[in-house]
Amino acid sequence: MIKVEANVYNKKYEAEIEFITKEEWRDEVWPMFQFLGDKADEEKEKENDDDHDDEYHDICNKLSALYGEEWEQKSCENLMENKYFREIQEFLQSRKKSLICESAQELSAKLVKYTRNNTKQGEGREVRKWYWPLVKCVTIKVPNNDLLQHVTIVDLPGNGDRDKSRDKMWKRIVGDCSTVWIVTDINRAAGDKESWEILKSAGSLLGNGGECQRIHFICTKSDLFEDFDDHSKADFQALVCKRNMDAKDEVNEEFNKLTGIKKHFSNDCFKVFTVSSKEFLKKKLLKLDDTEIPKLVEFLQNLNDRHSKTLNYVSGAHAILSLIQAARLREMVGSETQVCEELERNISYHLFPVRKAMNDAFKTFDRCLSEGVEKSKSSCEGNLKSLLYPRKTGRGFHKTLKSVVKNNGSYKPKKGKEINLNMKLTSSLTDSIDEEFRKTFPNEGKCEAFNGVISTFSLGTEELIQKYKDVELQLIFLKTEEEKMKTKLSRLIRDRKKTIYSSLLKTIKEIMQECYEKAAEFKGKDTLQNMRDTIERHVYESKSRMFDQTKTVMLNQLKELTDDIVKTLETYMKESIELSLKMDYKSIPDVSAELTMVQKHYDELRRISDEEMS
Numbered sequence: 001m002i003k004v005e006a007n008v009y010n011k012k013y014e015a016e017i018e019f020i021t022k023e024e025w026r027d028e029v030w031p032m033f034q035f036l037g038d039k040a041d042e043e044k045e046k047e048n049d050d051d052h053d054d055e056y057h058d059i060c061n062k063l064s065a066l067y068g069e070e071w072e073q074k075s076c077e078n079l080m081e082n083k084y085f086r087e088i089q090e091f092l093q094s095r096k097k098s099l100i101c102e103s104a105q106e107l108s109a110k111l112v113k114y115t116r117n118n119t120k121q122g123e124g125r126e127v128r129k130w131y132w133p134l135v136k137c138v139t140i141k142v143p144n145n146d147l148l149q150h151v152t153i154v155d156l157p158g159n160g161d162r163d164k165s166r167d168k169m170w171k172r173i174v175g176d177c178s179t180v181w182i183v184t185d186i187n188r189a190a191g192d193k194e195s196w197e198i199l200k201s202a203g204s205l206l207g208n209g210g211e212c213q214r215i216h217f218i219c220t221k222s223d224l225f226e227d228f229d230d231h232s233k234a235d236f237q238a239l240v241c242k243r244n245m246d247a248k249d250e251v252n253e254e255f256n257k258l259t260g261i262k263k264h265f266s267n268d269c270f271k272v273f274t275v276s277s278k279e280f281l282k283k284k285l286l287k288l289d290d291t292e293i294p295k296l297v298e299f300l301q302n303l304n305d306r307h308s309k310t311l312n313y314v315s316g317a318h319a320i321l322s323l324i325q326a327a328r329l330r331e332m333v334g335s336e337t338q339v340c341e342e343l344e345r346n347i348s349y350h351l352f353p354v355r356k357a358m359n360d361a362f363k364t365f366d367r368c369l370s371e372g373v374e375k376s377k378s379s380c381e382g383n384l385k386s387l388l389y390p391r392k393t394g395r396g397f398h399k400t401l402k403s404v405v406k407n408n409g410s411y412k413p414k415k416g417k418e419i420n421l422n423m424k425l426t427s428s429l430t431d432s433i434d435e436e437f438r439k440t441f442p443n444e445g446k447c448e449a450f451n452g453v454i455s456t457f458s459l460g461t462e463e464l465i466q467k468y469k470d471v472e473l474q475l476i477f478l479k480t481e482e483e484k485m486k487t488k489l490s491r492l493i494r495d496r497k498k499t500i501y502s503s504l505l506k507t508i509k510e511i512m513q514e515c516y517e518k519a520a521e522f523k524g525k526d527t528l529q530n531m532r533d534t535i536e537r538h539v540y541e542s543k544s545r546m547f548d549q550t551k552t553v554m555l556n557q558l559k560e561l562t563d564d565i566v567k568t569l570e571t572y573m574k575e576s577i578e579l580s581l582k583m584d585y586k587s588i589p590d591v592s593a594e595l596t597m598v599q600k601h602y603d604e605l606r607r608i609s610d611e612e613m614s
Helices: 022-045 050-067 104-115 164-176 193-206 233-256 277-282 293-304 306-328 334-388 397-406 421-440 449-456 461-467 469-520 527-582 592-613
Strands: 002-006 013-019 097-101 135-142 153-155 179-185 214-220 270-274
Touching: 013 104, 022 050, 097 104, 104 135, 135 164, 164 193, 179 193, 193 214, 214 233, 214 293, 233 270, 277 293, 334 421, 334 449, 334 461, 334 469, 334 527, 397 469, 397 527, 421 449, 421 469, 421 527, 449 469, 461 469, 469 527
Parallel strands: 002 135, 179 214, 214 270
Antiparallel strands: 002 153, 013 097, 013 135
């Protein structure tokens, strides 16, 4: 995984390399050696299958990259010796490695051994080291890039990673993305199975289980035609326009077929772009208007939104200076007591609809989950059979199922769809809440959680400022604190809703763990049937409590969230009232000049922000 962001501190090109831990590498190497041992036995029995042949070559490439050919004569424990990692002390010390360069070319040359898959030998008998098997993530920081001031672009493996630690990071990063770009060649865009498989497999991670607001399907090489010489420039222009429009129509048509994704995203969230980097960067052919790279640049500029971040900063400074100046000029006046009473009444009054909205949401989820539990109990065994007894099974299916149980219920072949028993068992529960979950915790920018009830919460400071001019500065501070508190709650809800949604899959996985461990122990004759029997028996014996328990865990987490929201609203604002109107300040400096200056900047930024919104 490679992240690219702006270097806001200096003019250097920098990279920060994060490694997996030595323990994680040991956990990878042990199964590799077990697999290679099994593979050797299969060679004797002449039993092979394509997927496990691919896995065999992947393992050989990974070990050869790091150890050369030496690994073939070593044990797993030998390969853990520190001498193999002498050049990367950061890996041994579980810390990040930093590279700092003057140019992009220099950084690229230094990075290659950490990011590329190349195991060719160097001069003589010396084997060049390639450390990519140990790398979890690389963060590249480029100078002089306004587009990335507040945006990070992440290049991810399309459908996750077969390694556990990297796959875990993949899922977390995907869940944190506000926008996802899926990039593919325009000539196979609509029929690119991998692209659509990414959407189908990661839909819940992006939508209800994440914070993705937009999916952009980017069709590349939009100006590439093999028979260009047979057409005039005008004809070429028309061909490009038609091909681009056809590609967009075909991709949108395919998206509309993904009913599972529609539970998480509306059509408005999906947009298709046709681009040509060759045309955009080199301008070698016609100066076409059809490449939409400028539109993507404009999108990043809007996403960057530096005005709002600056406004938040200046707003905070404005509030603090207002409070300081109010404290300096403070004299006890009767209106302070009246203002405090009105503010506390407003808190109680506006907390009522917040509590009601959250109680209503809890009842709705309780009802939906109850329906999901009953459906899960009646359909779980049938759903499971479709994975345990697939219609097309090669001779190596017992090895595939062995990989599934060894990996706690899920396995990602190099080719084909992921096999996930936990997700299959959870499917009726997630189906029961998906629509309501999206309404309650929408990702779309203009929509807010719990039908926007938190935004309607107000201390009424605007009206009070008109009524009590002698405490205007304190009320300005309170108004800013209210906005800050709502921003804090928005982040809290965004993060916790991911945990709540993923709790269904997590709980099922935990309940099934014992069963997977038992199934993984079988060897020799009848291994496949023994694994199947163990899984089916566990589900049959556990289903009466498994789904009820999963429902309870989710509802408890939802209840904790709503309680925390109400508590934060009430406690935070009462503390702010105490700070601004009830504390005794002495020896406060005069900040009237600073307040006037910041007020001017604040008013100007508010004006710009209002114009952008309109």
